Amino acid sequence: MNTLLEVSGVTVSFDGFLAINNLSFQIASAELRAVIGPNGAGKTTFMDIITGKTRPDSGHILWGHKSLSLIGMSEAKIAQAGIGRKFQKPTVFEDQTVQENLMMALRKDRAPWAVLFFKPSTSDFERVDDLAAEIGLSDALLRVSGELSHGQKQWLEIGMLLAQEPQLLLVDEPAAGMTPAEREKTTAILVEAAKTRAVVVVEHDMEFVRRLNCKVTVLHEGAVLAEGSLDHVTKNQDVIDVYLGR
Amino acid sequence: MNRSFIARNPSVLIFLGILALFTLAVTVLSEGFGLGLISTSFIKVLGKTLCLCLIAIAMDLIWGYTGILSLGHFAFFGLGGYMIGMWLMYERTRRIVVSSLSEGVLPPTPEEITAGIGNQIFGVVGSSDFPLIWAFADSLVLQLAFVVLVPGLLALVFGWLAFRSRVTGVYLSILTQAMTLGLSLYLFQNASGLRGNNGLSGLQNLPGVTAPQSVVSLWFFWASALALALGYLLVAWVVSGKFGSVIRGIRDNEARVRFLGYSVETYKLAVFTLTACISGIAGALYYPQAGIINPAEVAPIASIYLAVWVAIGGRGRLYGAVIGTALVSLVSSWFTGGQAPDVPLGIYTVKWVDWWLVLLGLSFVLVTLYAPNGIGGLIDLLKRKLKETDV
Numbered sequence: 001m002n003t004l005l006e007v008s009g010v011t012v013s014f015d016g017f018l019a020i021n022n023l024s025f026q027i028a029s030a031e032l033r034a035v036i037g038p039n040g041a042g043k044t045t046f047m048d049i050i051t052g053k054t055r056p057d058s059g060h061i062l063w064g065h066k067s068l069s070l071i072g073m074s075e076a077k078i079a080q081a082g083i084g085r086k087f088q089k090p091t092v093f094e095d096q097t098v099q100e101n102l103m104m105a106l107r108k109d110r111a112p113w114a115v116l117f118f119k120p121s122t123s124d125f126e127r128v129d130d131l132a133a134e135i136g137l138s139d140a141l142l143r144v145s146g147e148l149s150h151g152q153k154q155w156l157e158i159g160m161l162l163a164q165e166p167q168l169l170l171v172d173e174p175a176a177g178m179t180p181a182e183r184e185k186t187t188a189i190l191v192e193a194a195k196t197r198a199v200v201v202v203e204h205d206m207e208f209v210r211r212l213n214c215k216v217t218v219l220h221e222g223a224v225l226a227e228g229s230l231d232h233v234t235k236n237q238d239v240i241d242v243y244l245g246r
Numbered sequence: 247m248n249r250s251f252i253a254r255n256p257s258v259l260i261f262l263g264i265l266a267l268f269t270l271a272v273t274v275l276s277e278g279f280g281l282g283l284i285s286t287s288f289i290k291v292l293g294k295t296l297c298l299c300l301i302a303i304a305m306d307l308i309w310g311y312t313g314i315l316s317l318g319h320f321a322f323f324g325l326g327g328y329m330i331g332m333w334l335m336y337e338r339t340r341r342i343v344v345s346s347l348s349e350g351v352l353p354p355t356p357e358e359i360t361a362g363i364g365n366q367i368f369g370v371v372g373s374s375d376f377p378l379i380w381a382f383a384d385s386l387v388l389q390l391a392f393v394v395l396v397p398g399l400l401a402l403v404f405g406w407l408a409f410r411s412r413v414t415g416v417y418l419s420i421l422t423q424a425m426t427l428g429l430s431l432y433l434f435q436n437a438s439g440l441r442g443n444n445g446l447s448g449l450q451n452l453p454g455v456t457a458p459q460s461v462v463s464l465w466f467f468w469a470s471a472l473a474l475a476l477g478y479l480l481v482a483w484v485v486s487g488k489f490g491s492v493i494r495g496i497r498d499n500e501a502r503v504r505f506l507g508y509s510v511e512t513y514k515l516a517v518f519t520l521t522a523c524i525s526g527i528a529g530a531l532y533y534p535q536a537g538i539i540n541p542a543e544v545a546p547i548a549s550i551y552l553a554v555w556v557a558i559g560g561r562g563r564l565y566g567a568v569i570g571t572a573l574v575s576l577v578s579s580w581f582t583g584g585q586a587p588d589v590p591l592g593i594y595t596v597k598w599v600d601w602w603l604v605l606l607g608l609s610f611v612l613v614t615l616y617a618p619n620g621i622g623g624l625i626d627l628l629k630r631k632l633k634e635t636d637v
Binding site for chain 2: 051076084085092093096103104110115116160
């Protein structure tokens with residue numbers, strides 16, 4: 001297996017509370033993975049550590065085939081290295097159009113000087129059009145994104161992530177608050193995205209995870225409890241205990 | 247979609263057109279050039295107002311577009327004024343000293359001239375030595391460069407420290423207040439080298455210029471109008487493209503921009519420094535029209551007024567900032583200048599000099615509550631209504 005991201009022995013505590021406890025995790029370069037776990041299992045902290053928002057107390061995080069250490073890098077540098085993150089609540093820039101949102105996310109030089117003199121070329125506009133088509137927002141390109149429905153905002157945010165051309169996508173509860181039809185489309189977008197890159201989906205909803213049809217990692221109290229297919233982990237006695245209570 | 251900057255922003259052209267017409271009309275009506283319907287002192291008021299509009303545009307860029315409520319931009323404005331004031335005062339004093347010494351039998355030595363200037367300028371603070379910061383006061387070119395460089399450098403250092411530590415929101419506002427208060431208190435000291443609470447004066451007299459004030463006031467009025475036009479163009483261009491997208495993104499959701507791979511701190515620092523430089527230029531044009539600058543000018547309240555003007559005019563709209571500032575500062579000088587008629591209420595007479603601040607505070611509260619987008623927001627509303635009736 002060619003490993004894209006390797007997290008080993010990572011521990012984080014907040015004021016004595018052990019949020020992540022000696023966690024190890026690996027993902028390959030074109031893989032779809034679901035991370036599930038009860039509330040407080042450390043799912044969000046896990047994402048915070050990878051994206052540089054939280055610095056771990058100990059452990060290693062190695063990235064890419066060059067095995068670059070991500071610990072100590074800024075959020076912006078980690079994002080530039082190829083890790084995209086989608087928040088739980090849809091966060092798009094509401095007073096800007098869908099086109100502006102996507103244009104901002106396109107993989108380009110991020111330095112202020114280059115951005116100041118940036119002029120979108122025809123190919124940039126085409127790329128934005130393609131992305132909008134991919135997320136089903138072609139008709140809404142010039143609409144202010146604040147006017148979009150909840151589901152459309154979620155897709156726009158996924159589109160912005162794809163525009164960054166990341167090698168790893170971290171997606172936090174993408175299906176929350178969506179209608180069944182919207183869920184189906186979200187599943188399709190994520191499965192498609194995982195063909196060319198690694199995608200980690202943090203999810204609560206078992207039905208949605210089943211639809212993703214991928215390997216599942218179960219987190220509990222900041223550590224990996226079980227890993228394997230969904231059927232495999234749901235038969236695991238530890239997982240049953242954690243989810244249903246002892 | 248890839249049209250030119252002006253075509254995408256018709257409001258810029260409209261603004262520049264109105265500014266040009268206004269400048270022309272004022273010139274024609276002025277005392278120094280045309281019909282004499284506008285007094286020289288009012289030309290100065292108008293010129294100063296244009297400078298305030300320029301710093302308001304800088305304020306709109308940092309607050310309205312980037313979301314950083316700086317309450318310290320008058321520190322940069324004041325520094326710009328001090329930098330040009332140093333040259334004006336030095337050069338004018340030098341000419342006076344040289345001409346009075348040359349009446350003597352022997353031609354004066356350079357030492358005598360320097361001592362004479364020092365006495366004239368620093369006599370009020372009980373000194374006659376030139377402080378180190380006056381080392382380049384004899385060079386107009388250098389002091390003009392300092393108008394931009396000194397505020398820019400202060401903003402760069404202050405911003406680097408503040409943004410790197412991720413100080414945001416109200417804490418940053420308090421920090422900027424502390425900065426301008428600190429500068430003000432420092433300048434109040436006689437040992438600051440800038441004449442303590444006396445400040446720099448006589449700035450309206452340009453050294454070597456024999457033209458009357460009625461003409462000089464027009465020069466400054468024109469220069470202020472030009473600076474405002476260029477500043478408006480620059481800021482409108484900065485906020486129009488992807489850079490504008492990024493800074494508005496920082497305003498609305500800083501963390502999201504960071505995870506998109508943009509170094510938020512660098513962007514904030516760039517905007518903070520740019521707006522400080524613009525403020526410095528505005529100050530350098532303002533104080534020669536005011537004639538005097540003293541440390542009270544950079545007191546914390548000045549920067550708060552600036553935020554009030556921009557809020558009333560409408561944040562995130564450059565023309566809103568200009569309208570709000572022009573309107574409020576002109577009305578304010580009318581009320582506080584004693585021209586507003588008092589209102590006798592029998593037992594109590596409303597004196598506007600005292601009551602104007604209450605009125606200003608009240609209008610600020612009303613705007614915040616009922617028109618959060620200010621006057622500019624009302625214009626947007628009107629435009630939308632017109633569009634709807636067109637369809």
